[in-house]
Amino acid sequence: MAADATGAEAPLIGRDTARMAEMAATRENAARLPGVTLRPQVAPCAGWDALSGADIVLLVTPTQTLRAVSAELAPHLKPGAAVVACAKGVERGSLLLPPAVLGETLPEHPAALLSGPSFADDVARGLPTAVTLAAGDERLAARLAARLATRSFRPYHSTDLTGVALGGAAKNVLAIAAGAVEGRGLGASAVAALIARGFAELTRLGVALGAKPETLSGLSGLGDLVLTATSEKSRNFALGLALGKGEPAPDKLAEGAATAEALVALAEANGVEMPISRAVADVIAGRASVASAIEDLLARPLRAEA
Numbered sequence: 001m002a003a004d005a006t007g008a009e010a011p012l013i014g015r016d017t018a019r020m021a022e023m024a025a026t027r028e029n030a031a032r033l034p035g036v037t038l039r040p041q042v043a044p045c046a047g048w049d050a051l052s053g054a055d056i057v058l059l060v061t062p063t064q065t066l067r068a069v070s071a072e073l074a075p076h077l078k079p080g081a082a083v084v085a086c087a088k089g090v091e092r093g094s095l096l097l098p099p100a101v102l103g104e105t106l107p108e109h110p111a112a113l114l115s116g117p118s119f120a121d122d123v124a125r126g127l128p129t130a131v132t133l134a135a136g137d138e139r140l141a142a143r144l145a146a147r148l149a150t151r152s153f154r155p156y157h158s159t160d161l162t163g164v165a166l167g168g169a170a171k172n173v174l175a176i177a178a179g180a181v182e183g184r185g186l187g188a189s190a191v192a193a194l195i196a197r198g199f200a201e202l203t204r205l206g207v208a209l210g211a212k213p214e215t216l217s218g219l220s221g222l223g224d225l226v227l228t229a230t231s232e233k234s235r236n237f238a239l240g241l242a243l244g245k246g247e248p249a250p251d252k253l254a255e256g257a258a259t260a261e262a263l264v265a266l267a268e269a270n271g272v273e274m275p276i277s278r279a280v281a282d283v284i285a286g287r288a289s290v291a292s293a294i295e296d297l298l299a300r301p302l303r304a305e306a
């Protein structure tokens with residue numbers, strides 16, 4: 001659970017016992033957030049015991065591990081505890097978005113999703129951040145948002161779980177493309193074009209899946225796309241940048257790389273074209289070079305803007 005508005009103790013559970021003990025002693029996550037002092041109420045620990053008292057559990061693992069981790073913690077959860085996924089991606093194989101994965105692994109627990117433009121480092125340093133907290137039940141979404149809000153961290157609430165999840169998943173894939181365009185030195189105009197056309201394909205799929213257009217153009221969709229596709233602090237953008245420059249990929253999690261193929265498959269299953277995401281999937285899978293993928297995108301027939 002995160003350090004929330006109530007000031008109550010918030011266990012921070014990790015699987016590496018030694019690292020959690022070091023974090024508890026130094027009050028710093030030196031590997032991920034160097035220089036940031038943990039708030040007094042954050043209590044780093046290992047093992048699932050601390051879960052038994054938690055009304056709200058934030059699951060902050062990569063999308064492709066969400067199923068295994070949520071299944072593992074299921075027996076340790078307090079009855080009725082809300083589980084909030086923070087992952088941004090599409091599960092490979094099932095093509096499910098994070099809330100739907102939780103629906104399968106934790107059917108007895110209300111599932112929620114936290115997404116939106118927010119670098120962990122910015123949040124941890126108390127810089128102003130606005131995000132979206134989605135849950136199927138509006139009262140739950142509002143209650144969770146109020147519990148997690150701080151003076152600098154503003155969760156807006158939503159019931160559009162699909163829209164919030166799809167925006168977060170697709171923006172990571174599109175950010176890889178934006179990084180590649182930047183890495184090839186194609187200029188700011190090309191990056192802007194990519195963001196706009198990328199947003200068009202994100203919207204097409206979102207609408208086909210039943211998402212609300214206003215969710216897709218909100219914090220968790222367009223907002224996060226703009227952040228991730230324009231900042232070198234983004235690990236997805238940084239991966240694209242390296243690919244565009246022909247440099248080795250950074251050794252960091254880039255959710256878009258793991259999600260690209262699944263996103264395109266989800267789009268295909270819904271009769272939606274996502275040419276930029278497909279280009280990213282092709283490059284990640286080694287089916288195309290960055291240069292040929294860009295050539296192919298530029299050679300697409302001219303059409304009405306939609």
Ligand SMILES: NC(=O)c1ccc[n+]([C@@H]2O[C@H](COP(=O)([O-])OP(=O)(O)OC[C@H]3O[C@@H](n4cnc5c(N)ncnc54)[C@H](O)[C@@H]3O)[C@@H](O)[C@H]2O)c1
Pocket residue numbers: 014015032060061062063065068069086087088089118119120121253255
């Ligand atoms: N870092 C950010 O700024 C940020 C912001 C918003 C959302 N997210 C999302 O949060 C999710 C996690 O990203 P992150 O930045 O925390 O990644 P990270 O690599 O910094 O941390 C992932 C954590 O998950 C743990 N983990 C990995 N595989 C696991 C497994 N099989 N079982 C149990 N634990 C496992 C790792 O030990 C690590 O503690 C991603 O979907 C990402 O898109 C990240």
Ligand SMILES: O=P(O)(O)OC[C@H](O)CO
Pocket residue numbers: 088116117118119120172175224227228233234235236237253254255
């Ligand atoms: O570093 P990235 O690319 O995983 O982006 C982190 C967050 O999702 C930004 O909102």
